[in-house]
Amino acid sequence: DHVTALPQESLKNSKVDFVITGGDYDFMLLSLVEWLEGKSKPESGIYYRDGGKIKNTGIFQLTHDLNLLPFIDRDLTKWWLYAYKNGNYKRTPGTYTMVGRDCWHRKEGGCTFCAWTVLYPKYRVRKPELLVEEIGMLVERYGVKEVFDDTGTFPAGNWLRKFCKLMIEGGYNNEICFSCNTRFGALNKEDYELMAEAGFRMLLFGLESANEETLERINKNVTLNRMIDELKWASEVGLEPHVTIMVGYPWESKDDAMKTVKLARWLFEKGYACTLQATIVIPYPGTKMFEECKEKGLLVTEDWDEYDMRKLVMKAPIDEEDVKELTQELYKSFFTPKYILRRLLSIRSFEDVKFVWRGAKKVLGHLKDFAQ
Template identity: 50%
Template structure:
């Protein structure tokens, strides 16, 4: 079968940040995060004897017409793409358009929105199949096998319409596939060179995803809790082998593991020792997502991580208010986050903090405290990078249900296109929507502080550092513009 894994171009407000199914945002300066699960899907399907096309109209900056032409000229049998709340209506229209032009093609949607509301997509569009759950690499392979061989049964979590137009489902999605059985992603097929972190330091840069998705997995705002309800990881030796494969075959110099939360405990100690023993620590820089309470519990691990080539950890500050962290079920104390930042930065690890404003219980002074704490950590050099967003309650998350129960929505929540971070979705006690957006922009304005600028100029040692700072400055300008362009 010919299967196309796609991100069709979207003619929206700017460049859509859709991949990896976390927070969606239209960005003035595009951000192209590697969609790891779809990349695994392409790899598994090719390995299973299918002819696979990878079409990312967003990262490759191709047009929508290009996409339709490619489906037609390549005689694609199945086209599958990831969707998310703010763009699900775009995708319904695209699918209706495709079905109009190529009626015989089968269309598949996956992602957190359709996991939460699978029937809606079948009722409101001509989509043939919805795959729920986060293992849509395994489930897409299962679906293709079912359609191709008709002997197998459909994968768990699949939804479709039968010949009489009635909606059918194969039951709840399953997350019991063995991640150690996955091949290395085919990074040529999936054009991995198109994707990068704005904050990468070295090139070539590549992504990995050793785990799905987070040991904690309970934060009430987190989209990953909709698609993953358990935590699994590959063996540490498999990630070491993959790092070696990337160095040997692509000359990779920086890797970002984009698991929701990097494995911890003995696994990480073993991984770090392996990086040192195999000499990879001298060849690459490594970054991962990690909760600070896990670091604070293992102070000796930080030094080992630095020795193993770790450059940066990304972690959620979310708020300076303990009451907010508790409402979010973050299971962490503000002091632990601050202490984690200090420990990591003193050991030589860069810290990137993600921060949110606009919680429906958050007062202006709460939000200001968050902005102030972020500024303090940044000014002291305990955080090297800040990433700010407005809280968005995606369907399927506990905070979405809380918003429904408490009447927190500012508008009809069926207006999905307004969940695109250009305005708050939730009411706040004493902030206007513009004030919420401006709080986000203020966090980015910390990058303009003289102390930060001087500190970074002092750190310049090479052309690599200059290029890193220049890219950072452009990206920050884009973020400030994104949040400053508040509702008109």
């Protein structure tokens, strides 16, 4: 996403020969190779050096048919390490899929902070039959027990319902756990029930803030009450909601941020959230938030090494020390008696013990990340 937003700068400040922009890296890399071999003209979206100048083949176009992509040849990588080192997989071996590129909320403008809007300004998705076929291959060839689909927002509506029915018909709901990214406002009670039956486990939601003004300003296009309702629906059918939250918005006061901390604690107390990721808000290049911060003079630095979600890079009503403290408070939401008891009572196997242990270590690591 960074090189797509700033391709010339990326070439200028590195020793690479080419920059491929846009999210279709697989199609585009093949095009680059065939161009270098003299077999065809390059597709648009490639930046390259020509003597002392930087040239390009035009603006990238996301016109490729994702249904034509072959399955990833995992024999070429140590694919199993991603799940073991990630920590979010309850059952291993586990692996990733990505059925869509990338989030259908793009049609409504997308979230203002999301860097993936730069890579994927339009939404495309493969057929549900192809994802089920890939899952079958992963189970049979590699013995995979859990799959996380990293599409920005997993398809909803009729696509989702068809996928769930295919999972059930194929018996894969009993073979694997399936997890994915989703968004509030996409699903109803019946969808969550069907997903639980189809073998879904973790659903990753972008909650981001407990303040309605913030939700509106970052274009989440959903109310706080709706988000709480959906977390309740998902947890009641046995799904495990994971929420992402950010601190350090340039318009939020400390009291505003504390509302989000209190909501997180309440969600864990009620059992409506299972896990959480807390970070500091970052206005990545190419996003609407970056443009707004640049225009209003809110950027503190444009040293991209600082844009790692662990420190403030834009001016905010609260200082960096308070932001880090608030982020720590979000992670401390895990340490409530009710939540700890619920997690211990959920243990059914040695795999569950290892999963809870890995999660505890990750939380302690995050607390250390944001220590003063």
